[in-house]
Every structure is written in structure tokens, then in C-alpha cells.
Amino acid sequence: MSAAFNYKHLYYFWVVAKEGGISKAAERLDMAVQTISAQVRELERSLGYALLKPAGRGLVLTDAGIAAMQQADQIFQLGESLPARVRDAVSAPMVRLAVGICDGLSKLVVRSLLNPVMEVKHLRLLCHEGELDDLLGELALHRLDVVLSDRPAPNNPNIKLYSHAMGTSSIAWYGTAAMAKSCAKHFPGCLADVPVLLPTGHTALRARIDHWFERQGVRPRVVGEFEDSALLKTFGASGMGVFPASxxxxxxxxxxxxxxxxxxxxxxxEHFYAIGTERKVQHPMVQRLLQAAT
Structure with a gap:
């Protein structure tokens, strides 16, 4: 970025974009229109692209302006939260734990796995949900302290990761009272007749369930597949079908x-793992989770 780049110029541009015009921005900032206009032009000059273009009686963002606005939003929203963050840091010492949660894991199970740290005084728990590969990337960049997963970390020559076993849970089939009544006499054969909901193939559990069906000689009537475990349970509870759960x-x-x-x-x-970047865990909250799981 050019050495001439100025965050004050970016702020003026941000206000103009928020207000939808230079006149309104000048009124909000209690500054002259000419001053605001000059500051925005300086920003455009430093970036090398036009950020605003006329549209009727106002201004709209160019493609470059949209990109700049997205970054400016993050920058100044973080800036607006700075006083509160500083105040919180001074008023009470916080124990921060940033956890990545694989989207295939049951939210109820995650709550159970995290239960050992929930009563820690001044805990600040940050939970980020996503696909395993994305979460491991965040872990490698030290944006996460640990990743909870239903499978161990894959081998990666570029990132040294360690998978710490947190235990296992048996799987059972659940459904509404009406579904349970339909299956009362001929389980598991009934799973060929009643509607069945399953997790998608991106979970480690799906392959095990498919093999279970093969062993039982049952061809299930699958009516829904869900990446999100909470959605799977919600639709199951609504009566759409029976579903597997921990x-x-x-x-x-x-x-x-x-x-x-x-x-x-x-x-x-179902297997549960805490994935970290160290063989010997250093974070006290992660240590607490693993000790409770043994």
C-alpha cells in the first residue's frame, strides 16, 4: 500500500458511503463539503482507483469502492468496540478460550464436552463453527486455541497438528412418539419403511451408519440429509423422520x-477429538477439557 495512505481519509470516505453523499457526511462530521471531498480524492489518489461515482443526485460505490467499504467497515467497527474492550480488560481479568467446532458435531455434544470449563470464573468463550479444513487453517494461524472434531487431524507436512482423544459415544435412533410407535415391533427393519434423516457424507459418522445399514440388511428410506446437526434434530423433532444421535x-x-x-x-x-498445535497442551482451559475427558 502507498506510504501516502491515510486512515483519516479512509474514515471520511467511510462516512460518505454510510451517509450516501458528501453533503450529508459533511453535516454529520461538522466539516466543509470541500474538505470532505478533498479528503476522499486524496484517498482515491493513494489507492489508484475511483471509489465513488455519481448516480442521480447522489453517489454510489464503484467496484473498488465496495471492496474498500468492506475493509473500512471491519476497521472502524473494531475501532468503535475498542473502548469497551479496554474497559473490560481493566475491570475484570478474562480467561479467553477460542474454540473451533466442526459443523457436523452435535451442538448438544459440544455443550457436554465444554461443560468442564463453563464454571471457570471470568471465562470468555469464543466459538467458531465451520468445516474441519478451514478451522485447522485458523488453528495454524493461532486464531483458535483448539478445534473439536469427530475425526483426528489429517496428516499435513506443512502444519504439525496433534489430535487428543476426548472419548466416544454410542449412537442410537430417535424420533417422535408416532415414529417410535411405528418402529416398536420390528426394529431395525422398520427403518426401511419409515422416513429416515441422516448427516451428510462430510461427517465421519455417516460412513459408519451406512455400513451399519449394510450389516443389518436394511435399505433405508432416506428423505433428508443435513450438514448441520441441529437442523437434523429440528427436522426430526418435527416428524419428518427418525434420525441418529449421540x-x-x-x-x-x-x-x-x-x-x-x-x-x-x-x-x-462417535469419536471426539481436541486438535491442537502442541503435543503437550499448554492452554489451561484445554488441559482442563482433556483431563475431564480421561
Whole structure:
């Protein structure tokens, strides 16, 4: 970026874009129109692109202006939150734990895995959900302290990652009272007749369930597949179909979703891992999670 780049010029441009015109921006900033206009032109000169163009009686963003506005939004929104962050840091020491959560993991299970740290005084928990590869990239950049996953980290010659086992849970089938009644007499054969909801193939669990169906000689009537585990349970609770879930969350499934246990998915277990960048975990909150899981 040019050495002539000036954040004050960027701020004036940001206000102009927010207000939809230089006159309104000047009024908000209590400055002369000519001054605001000159500052925006200086920014355009330093970047080498026009950021605003006339449209009727106002101004609109160019493509370059849209890109600049997106960055300016992040910069000045962070700036506006600075006083509160400083105040919070001084008023109470915070224990920060940034956790990446694979989108295929059950939210109820995640809550159970994180339970050992929930009563820590002054805990500031930051949860980021996404696909495993994206979360591991954030972990490598030290934007996350740990990633919770249903599979160990893949081998990567460029990033040294360590997978710490946090335990396993058996899988069972759940559904509404009506679905449970339909399956009461001939489980698991009933799964060929009742509608079935499954996680998508991006989860480690899906392959195990598919193999279970093969062993049972059952061809399921699949009516829905979901990447998000909470959506899977929500649609299952609405009566769309029976669904597999971790028995670790059995009580929450019954109380929050009002579903019933239909039958076990014998031999199928879900594995949980805490993935970090160190063989010997240093973060006290991650240590606490692993100690509770052993």
C-alpha cells in the first residue's frame, strides 16, 4: 500500500458511503463539503482507483469502492468496540478460550464436552463453527486455541497438528412418539419403511451408519440429509423422520426436542477429538477439557 495512505481519509470516505453523499457526511462530521471531498480524492489518489461515482443526485460505490467499504467497515467497527474492550480488560481479568467446532458435531455434544470449563470464573468463550479444513487453517494461524472434531487431524507436512482423544459415544435412533410407535415391533427393519434423516457424507459418522445399514440388511428410506446437526434434530423433532444421535446427549434430546429413543445403532460410535498445535497442551482451559475427558 502507498506510504501516502491515510486512515483519516479512509474514515471520511467511510462516512460518505454510510451517509450516501458528501453533503450529508459533511453535516454529520461538522466539516466543509470541500474538505470532505478533498479528503476522499486524496484517498482515491493513494489507492489508484475511483471509489465513488455519481448516480442521480447522489453517489454510489464503484467496484473498488465496495471492496474498500468492506475493509473500512471491519476497521472502524473494531475501532468503535475498542473502548469497551479496554474497559473490560481493566475491570475484570478474562480467561479467553477460542474454540473451533466442526459443523457436523452435535451442538448438544459440544455443550457436554465444554461443560468442564463453563464454571471457570471470568471465562470468555469464543466459538467458531465451520468445516474441519478451514478451522485447522485458523488453528495454524493461532486464531483458535483448539478445534473439536469427530475425526483426528489429517496428516499435513506443512502444519504439525496433534489430535487428543476426548472419548466416544454410542449412537442410537430417535424420533417422535408416532415414529417410535411405528418402529416398536420390528426394529431395525422398520427403518426401511419409515422416513429416515441422516448427516451428510462430510461427517465421519455417516460412513459408519451406512455400513451399519449394510450389516443389518436394511435399505433405508432416506428423505433428508443435513450438514448441520441441529437442523437434523429440528427436522426430526418435527416428524419428518427418525434420525441418529449421540447417546451422550440422550437427556437433552428428550427434554429439548421431545423425541423418544427408538433403538440402538449397535457397534456404531462417535469419536471426539481436541486438535491442537502442541503435543503437550499448554492452554489451561484445554488441559482442563482433556483431563475431564480421561
Amino acid at each position: 447417546e451422550l446427549a440422550h437427556e437433552d434430546l428428550q427434554t429439548r426436542y421431545a423425541v423418544r429413543h427408538i433403538g440402538p445403532c449397535d457397534g456404531v460410535t
